[in-house]
Amino acid sequence: MAIDKELLEILACPVCKKPLELSRDENFLICRESKLVYKIEDGIPVMLVDEAIPLDEWEKSQKG
Amino acid sequence: MDTSKEQRAAVQRIYNRDSDYYITSTPHARSNSLTRAFEVLRPEGGVLLDVATGAGHTAFKMAEGCRKVIASDLTRGMIASARKLAAEKKVGNALFLRVDSENLGFRDGALDYVSVRIAPHHFADVQRFLREAARVLKPGGKLMYVDNVAPEEPREAAAYNHFEKVRDPSHNRCDTVPALVEMMEAAGLRILHCETLRKKMAMDEWTNRPHLDAKAKGELRAFLGNASPAIRHWLAPREEEGRFVFDEIEAVVLAQRP
Numbered sequence: 001m002a003i004d005k006e007l008l009e010i011l012a013c014p015v016c017k018k019p020l021e022l023s024r025d026e027n028f029l030i031c032r033e034s035k036l037v038y039k040i041e042d043g044i045p046v047m048l049v050d051e052a053i054p055l056d057e058w059e060k061s062q063k064g
Numbered sequence: 065m066d067t068s069k070e071q072r073a074a075v076q077r078i079y080n081r082d083s084d085y086y087i088t089s090t091p092h093a094r095s096n097s098l099t100r101a102f103e104v105l106r107p108e109g110g111v112l113l114d115v116a117t118g119a120g121h122t123a124f125k126m127a128e129g130c131r132k133v134i135a136s137d138l139t140r141g142m143i144a145s146a147r148k149l150a151a152e153k154k155v156g157n158a159l160f161l162r163v164d165s166e167n168l169g170f171r172d173g174a175l176d177y178v179s180v181r182i183a184p185h186h187f188a189d190v191q192r193f194l195r196e197a198a199r200v201l202k203p204g205g206k207l208m209y210v211d212n213v214a215p216e217e218p219r220e221a222a223a224y225n226h227f228e229k230v231r232d233p234s235h236n237r238c239d240t241v242p243a244l245v246e247m248m249e250a251a252g253l254r255i256l257h258c259e260t261l262r263k264k265m266a267m268d269e270w271t272n273r274p275h276l277d278a279k280a281k282g283e284l285r286a287f288l289g290n291a292s293p294a295i296r297h298w299l300a301p302r303e304e305e306g307r308f309v310f311d312e313i314e315a316v317v318l319a320q321r322p
Contacts, residue, residue, distance in 0.1 A: 004159050007134065010111070010174035014167035017199075038169075044143060046162045047169030050072065 001043030002026060013038075014047050028058065068166060071188035074234040076139050095263050097210045097314045098125055101181055104257050104318050105129075105208040110176030113200065115165050115193070116183030120146030122210075124155045126179055136161040166192040170200040177201075181210040182314070185228070185238045194251035201321040207253060209317045213260065214238040220294045227287050230280055231271065241315050253319035260315050262300075267308040 003026060011020055013031035020029040020038070029038040029045060035055040039046045053061075098121060107129035114123035114135050119142065123135035135146050135158050143160050150158050163169050165180070165187050178197045184190050197207050212228075214221035214237075221240060228235040239247070245255055267288075271281045288301040288310055301310040 006111075006132065007159050007161070010171055011169055012171040012174075014164065014169040017170075017172060019171065041140075044160045044162060045169070047167075048138070048162055048164055049167060050069070050164075051162075 003040055003043065003045065007045070011045060011047065014049055028053075030055065030058075068188040071186070071234075071236055072138060072164065077234075095314070096261050097181065097263065097316055098122065100259070100261060100316050101179065101208050101210050102126060102129070104259075104316055105177065105179065105206060107177055111174075112177035112179060113168070113170065113175050115163070115168070115178060115180045115197070116186065117146055118142055118183065120149050120155075120158070122179055122181040123158060124150060124153055126177070126208075127155050127157050130157065130177065132157050132159065134159045134161055136163045138162065138164055166196060168196040168200050172199055173202045173205075175200050175202065176205050177208065178205070179208040179210075181208075182212065184209070184211045186234050186236055188236060190237075190239060190244075191247045191250065194247050194253065198251045198253050198321050203321055205321050206256070207248075207317075207319045207321075209244070209248070209319065210314055211244075212238045212312045213244070213315045214240050215294060215298045216240045216242065217294060220292065220298065223287075223292070223295060224298065227284065230283050230287070231273065231276065244315060244317060248317065248319045252321065254322055255317065255319050257318040258315065260313050262311040263314055264309055265312055267310065 008022060012018060013020055013034050015034040015036065016031065018031065018033050020031055023030060027040050029040065036052040037055055037058040038052050101122060102125050107126055109131045112126050112130045112133045114126065114133060117123045117135040117137050120135045123133045127133045137143050143162060147160055166189055178201055184193065187193050201207065214224050225237050228238065248255060271284055299310045
């Protein structure tokens with residue numbers, strides 16, 4: 001399920017409060033400032049630091 | 065583990081397990097405060113974020129006046145229940161999100177309204193939530209805050225909070241009305257309206273929660289039976305038509321980001 005475009009416009013990283021980048025497959029929201037990646041599960045963004053993926057780990061998983 | 069993280073873990077443990085209970089729970093689905101929250105806020109278009117939405121009752125009521133509502137909760141199970149209820153009620157303008165009340169993942173000034181109802185007593189840090197709510201509201205944006213409140217005398221407040229915690233271990237603290245007002249003002253919000261409502265609770269229904277054992281039920285009943293005059297005045301325990309009932313007191317507060 002695709003993320004609502006208006007929601008994407010107002011979401012921010014819960015740590016630095018800066019805008020997020022949508023991954024190409026639209027399954028993740030990336031914050032390069034905080035170096036964290038937030039999952040979108042079944043169309044529901046999970047804006048939780050406790051469940052975020054460190055950016056370097058996520059980048060490795062995308063290459064693998 | 066920090067306190068907030070422990071509190072978030074307790075909330076997730078309980079609400080993932082019991083999420084469907086909140087679809088039909090009377091105080092959440094049908095109490096006066098739901099109607100009052102809507103009447104006092106009077107949302108007209110715009111985007112509303114409902115924090116700790118539970119099964120989504122408040123979000124879906126507000127959806128009647130808003131262009132779009134975002135029903136948010138910490139817990140995966142609650143969002144699943146809220147989605148189920150939105151489908152049943154045919155709510156077409158609701159989005160869903162998992163978010164922590166103390167670290168709202170929204171840009172500054174992004175929202176017209178924020179609502180929260182019968183939930184902040186689970187939060188580890190209500191002051192931090194209020195600062196976040198003020199941050200994400202547009203200038204002129206409004207916060208509708210509804211929660212159970214405690215008696216003002218500290219010893220009675222502690223006893224009342226213990227009573228709530230026996231029933232629900234993820235209960236953290238009900239604040240007093242003056243404490244809430246002070247925290248909202250400290251967060252930079254201006255109070256536009258504040259009222260309290262008595263909400264009648266039937267003891268058998270209130271304690272008929274998944275996983276609440278007979279010992280805990282006995283302790284809750286004994287607490288009301290042996291309560292101090294101040295607690296009896298606050299909770300008004302009594303028999304009505306053969307049922308044991310008492311009142312919880314809810315504050316309905318409307319605040320605005322200047």
